[in-house]
Amino acid sequence: MVSKRAIRGDTRARIVAAAAEEFARCGFDGAKVDRIAARAAVNKAMLYYHFANKAALYRDILRTMFATVAAAVDSLRESGASPQAQLAAFIAAVNDTALTHPHFPPMWLREIADGGRHLDDAIVREMSSVVSTLAGILSLGAQRGDFRPVHPFIVQLGIVGPLLLFAASAPIRERYRDRTPQQIGSIPREAVVAQVQSMTLAGLRPEPAHPVRRRR
Amino acid sequence: MVSKRAIRGDTRARIVAAAAEEFARCGFDGAKVDRIAARAAVNKAMLYYHFANKAALYRDILRTMFATVAAAVDSLRESGASPQAQLAAFIAAVNDTALTHPHFPPMWLREIADGGRHLDDAIVREMSSVVSTLAGILSLGAQRGDFRPVHPFIVQLGIVGPLLLFAASAPIRERYRDRTPQQIGSIPREAVVAQVQSMTLAGLRPEPAHPVRRRR
């Protein structure tokens, strides 16, 4: 039962959209309920009519976020393509999602930094679904002898880490475009994706790629 | 002139230490001045005697943080070792710093997610110093024909991204140790560092490592 909303704006959806932007920009504690309501052009009391409290609203968005990534990544497993191609597609899918949902990267980073303060079991299930999908690709590649065995979560870090940092650092790079060397301001995202793809694939090749250690 | 502190506790240092922990755990907005003062066993008014306000205290810590990383990374350039070895040492140095200063990773992630809200020019200088050091290693390798030319910042993302995520996600992995598949709880950090090293080096090899693209 959906009651009788959706006559034009669907307030609930507007609240969620405004909240996602606010949470991404300010974090959970920095986000202000008044600002969310204002941005959604909704009365603050209305917000509390739809959601029990700020935390419930936040969790709802987090859940959607990870479910979106999980679904995007899961869909490409059916292609039956080679492990290499599937892995590249996995990386592209994560990047696409970050592109089409610009608030995901900051929220993801923040939730990690927060020690997962607002995670519930449902959200964690979605998160680990992403890793499981990756694990499937990796074990397929290992079976075929294309990949050497590596812990899926480590590979996940190598993929998600750079992509999240790149996406989330856009405002900083833009602001300090000229005040920094190395033209950090003008890096095409395609170059980042391509580099993550080639780095990940190269790092998975069966022949150990001369790892060196060093302590100062 | 250092006045006459340091008789035993050095209040200022205690404030900074307590604040670093609080900022790492809660973020700028989540961090409470009362809690910082309490944790430092210092009166709250004392805190405002040493620092103009919460933001100034925060910036002071950020500055130290990036200066520490910049120094650690810079020192290993003098070794005159091979580009490969220097790069591996760079990665190890970043990891070591994250290990010895556990509040750095969350703070770093948060500042990125925050869009660099609290950065000032001095801090940005330290940050770009790290990238410059990496750029030096990369261009040395490129001169010798050991590395193919890649934008330093992209390589930086590939190094710092995984390491920060791994370090900062420790509490989450610990909490959901058994509720998740893939034994995410028990991954040795050495494995992560080794994988980042081999992935980075492999991704820099002159021969292009069959990059694949894909859009769903």
Next chain:
DNA sequence: GTCTATATTTTGATAGAC
């Protein structure tokens, strides 16, 4: 340098009419 007491503002949340 250190503490007590307090001013001021902000903010999450609710009561209750329509």
Next chain:
DNA sequence: GTCTATCAAAATATAGAC
């Protein structure tokens, strides 16, 4: 479902004595 008015609890910051 929607809005007005408002409460109560933080939380940043300061004044001013010692």
